[in-house]
Amino acid sequence: MTSTTAGASLVLRAVRVLDEAGGFTGPVDVAVTDGTVSAVGKDLAVRPSHRDVDAAGLWLMPGIVDCHAHPGLPSFDAFELLRTPLSLRTLESAQALRRTLEAGVTLLRDAGGVDAGVRDAVSRGYVPGPHLQVSVLPLGPTGGHGDGFLAGPALDCTTDYTVPDYPGRPPFTVDGPEEMRKVVRLLLRSGADWIKLMATAGVLASGDGMFTAELGAEEMAVAVAEATRRGKGVMVHALGGPAVRAAVEAGARSVEHAVFLTEQDAALMAARGCTLVPTLAIYHELAAHASAGELAGAAAERMAQVAPKLGEAVAIARAAGVPVALGSDFGHRDRHGRNLAELYYLTKAGLTIEEALLAGTAEGAQLCGVAGKRGRIAPGHAFDAIVLDEDPGDLSCFLQTGAVTAVFKDGVPMSPHPHLAG
Numbered sequence: 108m109t110s111t112t113a114g115a116s117l118v119l120r121a122v123r124v125l126d127e128a129g130g131f132t133g134p135v136d137v138a139v140t141d142g143t144v145s146a147v148g149k150d151l152a153v154r155p156s157h158r159d160v161d162a163a164g165l166w167l168m169p170g171i172v173d174c175h176a177h178p179g180l181p182s183f184d185a186f187e188l189l190r191t192p193l194s195l196r197t198l199e200s201a202q203a204l205r206r207t208l209e210a211g212v213t214l215l216r217d218a219g220g221v222d223a224g225v226r227d228a229v230s231r232g233y234v235p236g237p238h239l240q241v242s243v244l245p246l247g248p249t250g251g252h253g254d255g256f257l258a259g260p261a262l263d264c265t266t267d268y269t270v271p272d273y274p275g276r277p278p279f280t281v282d283g284p285e286e287m288r289k290v291v292r293l294l295l296r297s298g299a300d301w302i303k304l305m306a307t308a309g310v311l312a313s314g315d316g317m318f319t320a321e322l323g324a325e326e327m328a329v330a331v332a333e334a335t336r337r338g339k340g341v342m343v344h345a346l347g348g349p350a351v352r353a354a355v356e357a358g359a360r361s362v363e364h365a366v367f368l369t370e371q372d373a374a375l376m377a378a379r380g381c382t383l384v385p386t387l388a389i390y391h392e393l394a395a396h397a398s399a400g401e402l403a404g405a406a407a408e409r410m411a412q413v414a415p416k417l418g419e420a421v422a423i424a425r426a427a428g429v430p431v432a433l434g435s436d437f438g439h440r441d442r443h444g445r446n447l448a449e450l451y452y453l454t455k456a457g458l459t460i461e462e463a464l465l466a467g468t469a470e471g472a473q474l475c476g477v478a479g480k481r482g483r484i485a486p487g488h489a490f491d492a493i494v495l496d497e498d499p500g501d502l503s504c505f506l507q508t509g510a511v512t513a514v515f516k517d518g519v520p521m522s523p524h525p526h527l528a529g
């Protein structure tokens with residue numbers, strides 16, 4: 108099966124459909140012609156070339172857009188990564204992509220770790236996976252988040268285990284505006300769809316890393332200018348502090364995580380049309396690990412500090428009118444396939460059910476520059492869709508796998524469903 112074949116032509120009868128406002132319609136028909144939704148309405152008349160499918164009792168949504176995931180980063184164990192051949196890393200990312208697609212994600216924005224070759228292999232149908240927009244490598248300063256330096260005895264250790272080196276791979280530690288200009292150009296040459304910047308430390312970092320800006324405003328401004336010149340966007344990892352404002356002022360399209368978002372930051376994001384991608388699921392999992400005693404000293408303390416704040420940023424963003432899009436931040440191999448849990452956590456953070464469903468679909472499509480083509484079940488949109496056998500209710504069904512019973516990508520069924528087979 109390839110994902111680039113002209114999609115199927117079919118009509119789903121009497122299915123409930125997620126509408127523009129994030130609610131589900133009563134039973135309607137959805138006609139799909141050559142992989143694109145051609146009509147939504149009652150008692151649609153279609154050509155005999157369309158397969159007629161009784162979908163009564165089923166619920167239909169656009170495929171989920173995960174705006175922040177790492178299918179290319181399978182483990183946090185440095186020594187495992189150091190021992191892993193590049194071929195194994197690449198093929199494992201294919202497995203992660205298949206599981207992510209089967210979970211219901213039909214468009215994924217890589218936040219670092221997936222190169223253009225993997226994206227193109229998926230679009231050519233060599234391996235199943237969501238449509239991909241890739242950032243290839245996350246850029247940060249020497250000694251910053253993502254550097255990966257291992258201090259050891261008699262060892263000037265490579266950092267090229269986090270994203271293994273290969274011919275043509277740009278560097279991922281960047282110091283100073285001119286180096287940033289060069290590396291961004293190298294990334295764009297290598298086929299990056301996005302530039303990903305690491306502007307603060309990670310959530311488990313020691314010290315004041317969550318608030319200290321690791322990249323300067325000038326470095327971020329150069330990255331945005333170079334990306335914009337080629338029509339590409341910049342996404343910025345920033346947990347809080349002045350880096351958030353600097354990222355937005357530089358022209359970032361989205362700020363990632365932003366656990367410590369302030370009302371002032373949010374007002375600026377709203378004014379600039381910058382999207383928040385809060386990545387709640389991963390933090391809730393880390394908080395659970397911390398409270399179960401599974402994180403070591405400083406990391407556990409960090410999570411204890413962060414856990415009570417989880418979701419506050421979403422509430423602040425919502426009040427300010429900042430667009431919120433779904434991002435799972437799933438990278439580790441244990442997590443792929445449970446990406447839709449983020450929908451539930453968005454409601455826990457204060458989005459309505461309707462807003463959470465739109466954050467996972469239309470808002471993601473908007474951020475990824477494909478609004479009008481993906482992210483809705485409406486005429487003219489690609490039939491990237493998921494099927495549920497039951498009303499998703501309060502969205503807690505997405506905390507486990509299994510709620511999504513069929514996935515379509517460009518009209519092509521990617522997983523079998525007993526009602527929809529044929």
Ligand SMILES: [Zn+2]
Pocket residue numbers: 175176177218436
């Ligand atoms: Zn991430």
